[in-house]
Amino acid sequence: MAEEKLTLIVTRQDSPESPEYEETFKVSYRKNMNIISALMETQKNPVNAKGESVAPIQWESNCLEEVCGACSMVINGEPRQACSTLVDKLEQPIRVAPMATFPVVRDLVVDRSRMFDSLKKVKAWVPIDGTHDIGPGPRMPEKKRQWAYELSKCMTCGVCLEACPNVNSSTDFIGPAALSQVRLFNSHPTGEMNKSERLEALMDDGGISGCGNSQNCVQVCPKGIPLTTSIAALNRDTNIQSFKNFFGSDHAY
Amino acid sequence: MENREFFYRRLHSLLGVVPIGIFLIQHLVVNHFAVYGPESFNRAAQFMHDLPFRLMLEILIIFLPIIFHAVLGVYIVFVAKNNVSRYGFFRNWLFYLQRITGIITLVFIVWHVWETRVQIGMGTEELNYGLMENILANPVMFWFYVIGVVSTTFHFANGLWSFLVSWGVTVTPRSQKIATYATLLVFLAVTYIGIRALFAFV
Structure with a gap:
């Protein structure tokens, strides 16, 4: 069976002042994946959908059980915790962006x-x-x-x-x-x-x-x-x- | 003064109901006399016109409160970043509509005051049934008035709901929900009075 791939479109930003841009990643699907594990998958080998080697995506997360509040991001237009957002319950492609109310530090990391x-x-x-x-x-x-x-x-x-x-x-x-x-x-x-x-x-x-x-x-x-x-x-x-x-x-x- | 913004926002909320809301109901009820014929309307309008200290009452109960409410209201409209396309919740829509109807109502009131009270004050028009009959004979103006009245009554009824929240009367979700139904009834009743009066002139 061919390996199932997820499409992840991430809104990225290299530094607080630089412009934002979208980058698409293909992620190997595993059962019961959440957004954090999908992001971790991209970190193993940070290559975008065009096959270019890019800087690994930056984000914040700690507890992974929805009690610390660190991994808030806008997932398919909805602000929520990346750790408790299951990939199986989302429409594809999955769009992940930093929250717009806060200054972006880098990629999905915002300053709260x-x-x-x-x-x-x-x-x-x-x-x-x-x-x-x-x-x-x-x-x-x-x-x-x-x-x-x-x-x-x-x-x-x-x-x-x-x-x-x-x-x-x-x-x-x-x-x-x-x-x-x-x-x-x-x-x-x-x-x-x-x-x-x-x-x-x-x-x-x-x-x-x-x-x-x-x-x-x-x-x-x-x-x-x-x-x-x-x-x-x-x-x-x-x-x-x-x-x-x-x-x-x-x-x- | 300390806590200026807090004081101004609470005053804004209060003025919307007392005296502006009270005045709105009074105004529409008096207009409703048109339903019983031109003489009936003229008698009611004349009674209001002949109230003692009329200019003082107009300034203190109508003009100053509305000017304050409008100036701060326009500021409130422009600092909000509406997001109903992303968060299409019922209350968020009402939040958005409250701001839209606020602006429509302001435009309507300025126009309406200009062509009635100001013209009467300058002596170019006379306060009687015929004045409104002439204005509303134009279909464009008639529909402008219908939109203006509905926008005003919506802004009042929904504002009454937020007044109850801002003053800490309705705290629980249940009381706020019942207040939603109650203010909906207020909206329907006041709109009926206002629109029926408009139709009495055509």
Whole structure:
């Protein structure tokens, strides 16, 4: 039996400044291949479909089980994780491109720094460090833990930012991922003690008001995080916070 | 002022409903008097015209809110990078339509205010049934008005839906879905009132 070949059309870019171009590769098919294993196949012998020897394709991936968020790319027009995208379920030829919202470093490697900067901006952590042991924190109701756990699945993969029409080069909108993390840390019984700091970060320019309710984020999130529920809940919280700040409240912490 | 963008965007959302949305319904309901005949329309229009402090009411409730809503709205339209061809989800389409109808509505309102309120103000036209009858006698203008009214009512009804989200009223997916149906009914009802009034002039 003749060897079955896959056609992979990769959008490549040699450096952050150089122009992008498409290159076609023929990949030997194996059963149960995912996009990562198809890319690895090209790396063994980096020759394009025209038989020319080319630089091996660059991409990022770590966990290979859809929890790290590193291998996000646009596969047949859809932003998703390359590791959990099975070749058998795709139409051929398979088109693979880097996400357009982020600056390309090389080939399929994009720089997601803006997402990590956003997490710093909204203080997406629970501050407990001090000079002495402050003892155990308050307990969390089980029911709340269950929905908060869903929010904790965010892997900063950037797919929601890629799909959002309001995250682009003409706006400084922070995007859905960091917003939902504010809800996660504000739901934590100890994290809640600093909740106004996070809400105020969202009330800054480029914050929550940039959301236009297209709700693409919740449709494309690979982890099924209720992003639009988080955004609506935070709309309520930021509005209340702004009233507290303006009119005054003893509960504006 | 701090948090300027946040404040302006929330104000934009609020003004779209109060007072602009309220005014829209009032305006279409008053127009609807045309269905009961020219005298009925003229009486209703005269009543609105004779309201005390009319100019003040017009400036504070109609002109300033609409100008603010329009200026920030045009900015919002132009910073969005619409992607319905790649993400053809229902809400993404409504997001896109909200922006398209916003622009159509702005063009329509500017035209409509120019040929009615401004002309009346300058004394070149008189506020009565005949003014609208003449305008709508032209089939091109009639269809321009139909498109303008439907675009306005859509923008209002869908904007009401996002108002409920932006103000944190509808948080759960279920409440947002029910709000979709409720605002659809608002759209149908307000459009019916507006379009029926237009047909009363021809």
